[in-house]
Amino acid sequence: ETGVTQSPTHLIKTRGQQVTLRCSSQSGHNTVSWYQQALGQGPQFIFQYYREEENGRGNFPPRFSGLQFPNYSSELNVNALELDDSALYLCASSYIAGGSNEQFFGPGTRLTVL
């Protein structure tokens, strides 16, 4: 096991609602990245947090936002949910050092938007 945890495991929301997903990183890691994985696709990068600041962002609209806390845990917030937001949301933990970018994933939160 990676030691990365996510909550909740499953969530059902309706269009227009807001959702908050949570992630606790592996001990010793200082960076959290969030990914969205639609069915049959590879994960797509949403954003990364390092030292409590956004450290890179993928092609996702501003209604996707996040936070990182002093203990390196993180939240992903999605406002104004759309049907296409239904996906597996993955959190990945890593330690930024040199050129290494090995990332270790949590079990994910499966979000269904009705």
Add this chain to the structure above:
Amino acid sequence: RKEVEQDPGPFNVPEGATVAFNCTYSNSASQSFFWYRQDCRKEPKLLMSVYSSGNEDGRFTAQLNRASQYISLLIRDSKLSDSATYLCVVNTGRRALTFGSGTRLQVQP
């Protein structure tokens, strides 16, 4: 064109077979390369990093060809437990990992 392209498969092989997956990437500035394994409805798990000199981990061998922007994964003596989706992953140094869509492997008894 996708940044990372893989044959989606499925590859159906008998136990004990050798199977190879290929992957191409479009960004020549990519700096690090990985293969992840993903079981159905589970998270991706790091299988191995891929180095220019090639590397081996038990039954798994990964190769990188920077000139052709091509990555491969070879699995020898396939086991039933190898059945999964294999994700080719590159990193351009922007911290984000870029994933292919995955190649599905089904090992048959």
